[in-house]
Amino acid sequence: MAIELDIDRYIKLVNQANGQQPTEEKINFKELLKSNNLTVMIVSSILSYSQRKMGEEVGVKPGSEMLEAAKIAQETNADIALIDRNIQITLKRTIKSMGLKEKLMFAYGIIKETLFGDDEEKEELLENVDELTNEDTLEEVMGYFKEASPKGYNALVHERDEYMAHNLLTLKDKNVVAVVGAGHKEGIESCIKNPETILPISELTEIKESRFSIGKIILYSIPLLIILLFLVAFLQGINIEGGVINFVLYAVCGAFIGSLIARSKVQSAIVGAVVAPLTVLHPLLAAGWFSGLIEAKLRHVGMKDLDDLSHCDSIKEFLNNNLMRVLLVVVGTNIGCSIGVFLTIPNTFLPLISKIWGG
DSSP, rough: OEEEEHHHHHOOOOOHTTTTOOOOOOOHHHHHHHHHHHHHHHHHHHHHHHHHHHHHHHHHOTTHHHHHHHHHHHTTTTOEEEOOHHHHHHHHHHHHOOHHHHHHHHHHHHHHHSSSSOHHHHHHHTGGGGGGGSHHHHHHHHHHHHOOHHHHHHHIIIIHHHHHHHHHHHHHSSOOOOOOOOOHHHHHHHHHGGGGGGHHHHHHOOOOOOOOHHHHHHEEEEEHHHHHHHHHHHHOOOHHHHHHHHHHHHHHHHHHHHHHHEEEEEEEHHHHHHHHHHHHHTTTTOOOHOOOOOOOHHOOOOOOHHHHHTOOOSSHHHHSSSSHHHHHHHHHHHHHHHHHHHHHHHIHHHHHHHHHHHO
16 A cells, blocks of 8 residues: 655654654754754644644544555555655755745745634635545645745645655556545646656755855855955044944844844843854854754753644644744844844944945
8 A cells, every 4th residue: 555654754643643752852953053954844843733733623633544544554464655755855845946935925824824814714614624625626726826836836746746656656566555635646647647757756855955046145245245344444444443343232232132032041142142243244154043052952942842833722832832932032033133233234334335435
């Protein structure tokens, strides 16, 4: 039996079904930041939370149908083939493929429907839940998703259709029953009928690192411009002491206040504030990383917090989760630092530019 799961998700679902509690193992945030997986963790956590909440609304636990298929396979002594792509690869490819606007719209849609969904719409969904498996309804829903987020649709749906179809074709000499979500049925069937359209498996699992992008250009340009501005002013004999002090103070205060607004501990806010001016001048560092590392250490954040995140029953619980608190501190410190630097433009950088231009 072929099932729409990857090995990691299968093991997680089996452990949950057996009542196995997550380990107390701590999350290594330092390695997490180095590997650029923080965004993937955030998206994964929000999606898990969203799936569970929607599952509760319709009375179906996410993944339960796949576990039932595996159980039937075991009872009939049938082999089990896990044909889906690793969820981490899927999320990474999805995030990398989407532009900033698409990412913001995608995140807004998930958060809006999950945390602030209209009760009347939820009741209507429950009343018409049986229609969700209707092919016409599915086609309409998938078409809307494709239109709203074409690149997200490609990575989350179409690429997985190809990946699962590829795995099913490797089993073509066997009698196979495939259990997949209704949204993948048509796509997989089309790929199997037209195998020449399926991308090589290596391309479907590759995580490409883009060399150049608008975001990276801006990221590297800002610190370079700041350094050049102060350097040129200094070489022209302009007093830059006041400007440097302003820049440092605004970055420090912005990071400190932003961290505290995100409800960090004072120690975390202090660390984020101290490193803020240096991180502004280093395109590969962020003040929030440092405040987040301290916050994670002080809160002893572990894998259990990651699991608890998808089991929150309210917005308050969601925001008070230790892991989410750390992530909010990272974001809050970075936003605060950015605002602080932005505020130095009219009272520091523009006057410097005026003095340099005026000679």
